[in-house]
Amino acid sequence: MSSPTHAEPVVHARPHKINVRILRQDGPGQPSYWERHQVDYEENMNIISVLQRIASQAMTVEGKKVTPVAWDCGCLEEVCGACTMVINGRVRQSCSALVDRLLKEHATEIELRPMSKFPVIRDLMVDRKRMFETLKRVEAWVPVDGYDDMGPGPKLSRAQQEENYPLSECMTCGCCVEACPQYTKIEVHRRPGETDDQYDQRKRETYAQGFVGAAAISQAVLFNSHPTGANIANERMAVLTGTGGVQDCGNAQNCVAVCPKKIPLTRSIARAGRAATLYALKRIFDH
Template sequence: MADQKVIRLSVKRQQDADSKPYIEEFEIPYRPNMNVISVLMEIRKNPVNAKGEKTTPVVWENVCLEEVCGSCTMLINGKPRQACSALIDQLEQPIHLAPLSTFPVVRDLQVDRQRMFDALKRVKAWIPIDGTFNLGPGPRFPEKKRQWAYELSKCMTCGCCLEACPNVNDRSDFIGPAALSQVRLFNAHPTGEMNKEERLTTIMEAGGINSCGNSQNCVQVCPKGISLTTSIADLYRQTTLQSFKNFFGSYK
């Protein structure tokens, strides 16, 4: 569109965690090949809104600018996605920007995703190998398994899946799909498998896997194309077997 002179933006802003959100509109001179981040940078250079009033620059977070860190995730025209890979030329205008609604807002488009990191700690999404002496090399990772496990390791804790999940909200204690998928990843690892039971026991508690309601929105919105619903279904199988083992006994 050669005749397009400005990029119109409507941003849901909020001064701090407790203040009321409000909408502010901006008009930025058009340049080809911009993304949402570069438009926000233009506002930062010249913080004037569409009415021509001087305002504060819009606050947002970003780190990698190549869709691998997840920190610039926000609602762009209502959809949770990364601002860095949201190209202006492909977006309908005015472009509506808002912070993710699942997380507490820090300021403007910046949110606090601490609950996701707490969930990873809760499910022990790591492999404990530290000790007082060298344990030597671990068992080998079968190549076929490594290939799908690698896909799960692409999760960047961006929060899109939590935003889309109808069971992640203030009425529910569901930890969300991201942390569950990490349980599958670390349970698949030949060394991580040694702590499998511990992780499964944790996700069988309230707020764990059973809080999933199979709306399957998570797999639709994941920017990394992670098979989250397959992870959840696989963990359903693992936890079902684990609960039988827990009750009937298993000393294999």
């Protein structure tokens, strides 16, 4: 219930104001610039609430009227994956980035930047379509016949469920690929006279040249280990051993270190690596 909260004033010494430095950009292809904001400190604040205050103030610390900072968010409890950004130099979800903890990292200021591996739409909002396109490419789904009532699914052991469940928690937030030194930004600018469909098509093709990234590899592994999902395992392996496949992983293992869901991504990559080895050998000898 929100009404009578914030009853007691906080006992220990806290800052009255929080300084926030934000890397802004007005649109794709525009130059980026830093802007300083200041908001009143409140208890239990996270970056979302800081950005909410900034949106409602719409004024820099110098008193200049500015447009509200654009950013993306959804559930605010770290299950939707929308609010990823680079906070104090490290990629994370802004909903679970608590101000008190950030101030412990860096006492005087909080720095917010958009993710660097995706095209900026505006300010802290980026376009992560490439990740969803990659999920399409690796066919991250169970290829069922249809949605009629056909009885229960295949029986799975508890151990299998416990192995798969963490992988299926992936919310396509993009932390893993943002921190990945092998995943590089692909930005496709619209050509004059290009239709929506042509532009989308060209984007898809360009994205398909890049590294698929940890999230998609892990999803492919997840569906390859599902009894029905495995029916198209070879199609997934063809993608994982194609351009930008699992071989592009450089084993920096930042993905697993920054994953907000603690998904064992390195394990997934190693499993994909093993499957790729076997798949490649099979292709050589069974061709």
